[in-house]
Amino acid sequence: MDRFKFIKGKDFNELPKTPGVYAFFVKNLKFKIKNLKLECIYIGKAINIQNRVKNHFFQPSYRDNLFISKVEKIGYFETNSEIEALVLEANLIKKHQPKFNVIWKDDKNYFYVAFVKNNLGTPYVFITHQPKLHPKPYTLNPVYIGPFVEGTALKKTLRFLRKVFPYYSAKNHPKTKCTYCHLDLCPGPEPDLKEYKKNIKKLILILQGKRSAVLNSLKKEMKKLSKKNKFEKAGETRDKIYNLQQVMSHTHVIDQQNTGVSENRAIAYFSRILGLEKDIKKIECYDISNIQGKQATGSMVVFIDGKPDKSQYKKFKIKLGDTPNDIAMLKEILERRFSHKEWTYPDAILIDGGKAQLNAGINQKSEYRNPKQVQNIKILSLAKENKELFIEGREKPVLLKSLPKEIYNLVLQLDSEAHRFAINYHKKLRKKNLLQ
Numbered sequence: 001m002d003r004f005k006f007i008k009g010k011d012f013n014e015l016p017k018t019p020g021v022y023a024f025f026v027k028n029l030k031f032k033i034k035n036l037k038l039e040c041i042y043i044g045k046a047i048n049i050q051n052r053v054k055n056h057f058f059q060p061s062y063r064d065n066l067f068i069s070k071v072e073k074i075g076y077f078e079t080n081s082e083i084e085a086l087v088l089e090a091n092l093i094k095k096h097q098p099k100f101n102v103i104w105k106d107d108k109n110y111f112y113v114a115f116v117k118n119n120l121g122t123p124y125v126f127i128t129h130q131p132k133l134h135p136k137p138y139t140l141n142p143v144y145i146g147p148f149v150e151g152t153a154l155k156k157t158l159r160f161l162r163k164v165f166p167y168y169s170a171k172n173h174p175k176t177k178c179t180y181c182h183l184d185l186c187p188g189p190e191p192d193l194k195e196y197k198k199n200i201k202k203l204i205l206i207l208q209g210k211r212s213a214v215l216n217s218l219k220k221e222m223k224k225l226s227k228k229n230k231f232e233k234a235g236e237t238r239d240k241i242y243n244l245q246q247v248m249s250h251t252h253v254i255d256q257q258n259t260g261v262s263e264n265r266a267i268a269y270f271s272r273i274l275g276l277e278k279d280i281k282k283i284e285c286y287d288i289s290n291i292q293g294k295q296a297t298g299s300m301v302v303f304i305d306g307k308p309d310k311s312q313y314k315k316f317k318i319k320l321g322d323t324p325n326d327i328a329m330l331k332e333i334l335e336r337r338f339s340h341k342e343w344t345y346p347d348a349i350l351i352d353g354g355k356a357q358l359n360a361g362i363n364q365k366s367e368y369r370n371p372k373q374v375q376n377i378k379i380l381s382l383a384k385e386n387k388e389l390f391i392e393g394r395e396k397p398v399l400l401k402s403l404p405k406e407i408y409n410l411v412l413q414l415d416s417e418a419h420r421f422a423i424n425y426h427k428k429l430r431k432k433n434l435l436q
């Protein structure tokens, strides 16, 4: 199953827009035969391979930036569905141990499906982070399949598969029917053990990416059963084949970008670093642009929940004379902003600069006893040269790259958005002046 297709160089448009798995390769320096040895450094899955790979290159995250420039070859595998991609990704990561998958996820973050036998020899199935620690008391040949990257998608997949192949999820079954029994997800208190073990074997094969082997074997069983005139059983098997095909072509298992959860966690973490009690929601970012201090303009961009909200952007024509003093201009803009009670106050304000700019912001803020909300705003400043973030109330700046990649990206995006917006406004003003 390990035959990647490769695209020529970085011709991304060659990549299919289907679900599947992609892999990035670098030349392996240990083998000095030119172009022959490639080392797989990252494997990922996608609903749309082409879009996902383009994202890595054109909107690289902090993590991507660590290796994306070294990538020499891009390989991919098309699959029929997201579930297949999920399963294939797990199997390929296990096989290749790509460096940048391993670095970012230690074992504890991966998910494994465990098949562990109880004292009656009937396996039960569960998800675990620790494949080696489990097979303690009653086990005979425990099987662990993984590593799976996403827990939620894996849980959903198992829930679907359990309808086709009912299994036990607890070590011991009560003598009466359990909740899962009533949902047809459990083989019940008196299972046909032979049948059950067959089902488990098939489930394992599916999770190992051997879907067609399972379908073929089910088809054979069905034929055998009808030859023996066991039509009811044959009918059940036919339903199983149909259901399995349905499950494997399921399209809404894996979330588009699977960033939702981790983004929230990153924002919570960042909010704690800033010393905020609740999670940061609204951030404003300011930029000043001018030509040698003349026609100075300021701009304010607004991000809500990490996304720009253009309807709240504001522009300021600086009224101070034509003296090019950054700090004075910044103070003027902040003063004007703070006086606008009708614009909801943000949780944090990001300004361009270092300690001096940070202090200017803090001073400006302290002049506003009223309304009280102004006092709750955290002032931050970004010193771009060293990518340092100064935070109100913290002695030393925080290195941007020490923050979660979502926050790293957010801060840089805020800054560049403010800059873009300021320059646009400035161009418009200049045009107007020329026309007058």
Ligand SMILES: [Zn+2]
Pocket (backbone or CB within 6 Å): 173, 177, 178, 179, 180, 181, 182, 186, 187, 188, 189
């Ligand atoms: Zn049960």
